[in-house]
Amino acid sequence: MKPELELKLQAYVDGELSAREARDVETAIANDAEAQGLLRELQTTTAVLRQNEPQLAVPESREFYWSKIERAIEQTEREPVRPLVAFWFSLRRVLVPAAGLALVLFLAIASFKVNTTSDPLSHLAEVESLSEHVSSFSFRSHSHNMFVVWLHENTEQQASADMEPEFDDEILQ
Amino acid sequence: MSRSPFRCAFQCAVVLLLALAFACPVHAANLKMEAKLIWGSNEPSKDHKPIDAALAEKLAATFKWKYYYIINTVVGDIPSRETRKLKVSDQCTLEITELEGPKIELKVIGKGVPVNKTVKQIVKGESITIGGDAENKCAWFIVLTQLE
Numbered sequence: 001m002k003p004e005l006e007l008k009l010q011a012y013v014d015g016e017l018s019a020r021e022a023r024d025v026e027t028a029i030a031n032d033a034e035a036q037g038l039l040r041e042l043q044t045t046t047a048v049l050r051q052n053e054p055q056l057a058v059p060e061s062r063e064f065y066w067s068k069i070e071r072a073i074e075q076t077e078r079e080p081v082r083p084l085v086a087f088w089f090s091l092r093r094v095l096v097p098a099a100g101l102a103l104v105l106f107l108a109i110a111s112f113k114v115n116t117t118s119d120p121l122s123h124l125a126e127v128e129s130l131s132e133h134v135s136s137f138s139f140r141s142h143s144h145n146m147f148v149v150w151l152h153e154n155t156e157q158q159a160s161a162d163m164e165p166e167f168d169d170e171i172l173q
Numbered sequence: 174m175s176r177s178p179f180r181c182a183f184q185c186a187v188v189l190l191l192a193l194a195f196a197c198p199v200h201a202a203n204l205k206m207e208a209k210l211i212w213g214s215n216e217p218s219k220d221h222k223p224i225d226a227a228l229a230e231k232l233a234a235t236f237k238w239k240y241y242y243i244i245n246t247v248v249g250d251i252p253s254r255e256t257r258k259l260k261v262s263d264q265c266t267l268e269i270t271e272l273e274g275p276k277i278e279l280k281v282i283g284k285g286v287p288v289n290k291t292v293k294q295i296v297k298g299e300s301i302t303i304g305g306d307a308e309n310k311c312a313w314f315i316v317l318t319q320l321e
Contacts, residue, residue, distance in 0.1 A: 100184070125293035130280070134288040144231040145298055149291055151281070151305040 001034050009035065013042040123147070203252050204271050204295070205320040210245040210261040213238035213304075213312040228316065236304070238312055248320065251277070258282075261315055269317075279303075279317065295319055 005028060011017050012025045029035035058065075127138045127149055138149045211224055213236060221242030223229065229241045247259045249269070256270040256278075268280035268287075274294050281289040281303055293301060297319070304314040 096184075100187075123294075123296065123299075125291055128290045130287040130290055134283075136289050138291070141231075141235050144234060145296075146231060146235065146300050146302055147293060148235065148302045148304065149289060151289055151303065 001032070001038065005029075005035060006038065009039055009042060013039065013046055202275075203250050204269075204275075204277070205248065205250050206259070206269060206277075207318050207320050208247045208249075208259050208261050208267055209243060209314075209316045209318075210247075210265070211314040211316060212242045212244050212307070213314060214240050214242070215310065216240070218242060232302075232314065232316075236312065236314075241314070244313075265313075265315070267315065267317070281315075 005025075008017070008021070008025050009029070012022055017025065029039060123140050125138060125147060127136055129136050133154055134151055135154050136149055136151050138147065140147045209224070209228075211228075211232070212221065213232065215238055217240055221244070224232075224241045224243045232241050233239065245261055247261050249257050249259045251257045251269050251271045253271055254273070256268060259267045259269065261267060264284050266282040268278075268282060270278040270280075272278055272292070276292055276294045279291045279293070279301065280287055281291075289303070291301070291303075301317040302314055303317070304312055307313045
């Protein structure tokens with residue numbers, strides 16, 4: 001018997017042939033005793049397999065298995081973190097407030113510097129005499145951090161002679 | 174290891190508030206100024222109280238007089254962008270205006286007549302001294318200092 005016919009018979013038994021092919025197979029095996037014998041054997045084997053396939057039933061219910069899986073998941077979540085991860089977490093607990101403190105200190109120092117940075121023009125002043133009888137001159141003592149405005153009547157020229165400005169004093173006007 | 178979102182938000186808010194408090198300078202704050210009327214002389218006087226040693230040393234290093242006595246001390250608050258008068262003696266009044274900068278405009282009024290005007294930036298720790306000759310080769314000083 002040809003192998004092609006054997007394969008066709010197998011497909012015929014499994015119901016995989018079209019109606020026309022099935023008719024062709026039936027015609028082919030009508031006068032072939034060997035083919036008929038093989039057909040019967042295949043049909044018997046298929047029937048035996050279908051009827052005697054073992055049906056395995058799980059003793060526990062689906063919910064039972066799911067509860068086991070759920071418990072396993074929860075247990076995994078509760079597992080302690082590994083030492084390296086724990087170290088980084090503990091480090092983060094210290095680093096976050098430390099970083100905040102550092103930021104505050106930085107801003108405090110920056111603010112202090114802004115407030116104390118000496119503006120080179122900050123010592124300049126506008127001094128104006130509002131009376132024609134009174135004149136003035138001014139200077140700044142760097143060493144004593146003092147700005148002086150000295151008033152004197154126009155008739156007296158003695159005032160300037162009374163002053164003893166230091167060498168680092170800067171006459172501004 | 175999960176942290177409460179409220180706790181995290183609270184910490185962030187505290188840090189932000191502190192940062193803002195330090196970063197934003199206080200604008201247009203009131204000034205508290207102290208004016209000291211001082212008499213300078215080369216003769217010691219038992220009738221007057223000497224000024225504190227530090228200020229005496231500063232004045233003596235700058236001016237020729239040996240002794241400095243406190244006559245009057247006046248303290249006044251000058252609100253932002255406003256003017257206040259400080260009467261340091263019967264004859265002398267200071268008119269202080271707080272200006273933007275921060276600066277102050279200092280007007281000296283003697284016997285009711287404005288005699289001098291000074292506009293100067295306020296520098297921390299710096300004092301403004303206004304002075305003039307007085308009788309008997311003495312001198313008067315007004316030392317103006319920012320207290321706050």
